[in-house]
Structures are given as structure tokens and as C-alpha cells.
Amino acid sequence: MTDKILSRSEVLKIVGFSARTLYYEIAAGRFPRQVQISKRRVGWRLSDLQAWLDERGAA
Template sequence: MPDMILRRPTVQLRTGLSRSAIYDAMAKGKFPKPIQIGTRAVGWAESEIEAWLEARKAARAA
């Protein structure tokens, strides 16, 4: 199955993060960088978001 590109509202729903929290974490290198999909459009690879969520779950368990 191909990796889907998720737009920001979907990323926000999946992660529970606000727009500003996503961009703040990206600036600190703690969140995946988006992929440019158009002149004024970005999206995130679904696999990278899922991996980020799994890492958060693993950190919680440790």
C-alpha cells in the first residue's frame, strides 16, 4: 500500500497537537518535516507520523 500524504488538519487529529505545537516541534527537530506537494501546500508522510506516534508510545512505556 502506498504511503499516503496527510494534510495538516489530519495530522492534528491524529497527533492531538495544535498547528503551532506541530511547527514548534518541527523547528526543534522533534517532529517530522513536511513534504512540499504544491506551491502553497504541504503534507506529511503517513508512515513518518505513525512512526512518531509509536516513538511517543515507546517513550511512555520506558
């Protein structure tokens, strides 16, 4: 089974961040890194995002 790739807009809706906060958290190492989909497009693995959400819920 392949992992679903989420777009930035999908990720922002799920986590409730602004785009600026999202990239700040990535740069700080506190958010899953994006994966390169094509030359000009990135996304996030659903499994990585779910693990991050689960970790935050446990904290």
C-alpha cells in the same frame, strides 16, 4: 505501494496538537518534517507520522 500524504488538519486531529505547537515541534526537530506537495501546499507522510507515534509510545 505509495505512502499516503496527510493534510495539516488530519495530522492535528491525530496528534492532538494546535497548529502552533505542531510547527514548534517541527522547528525543534522533534516532529517529522513536512513534504512539499505543490508550491503552496505541504503534507506529512503517513509512515513518518506512524513511526513518530510508535517512538513516543515506546518512550
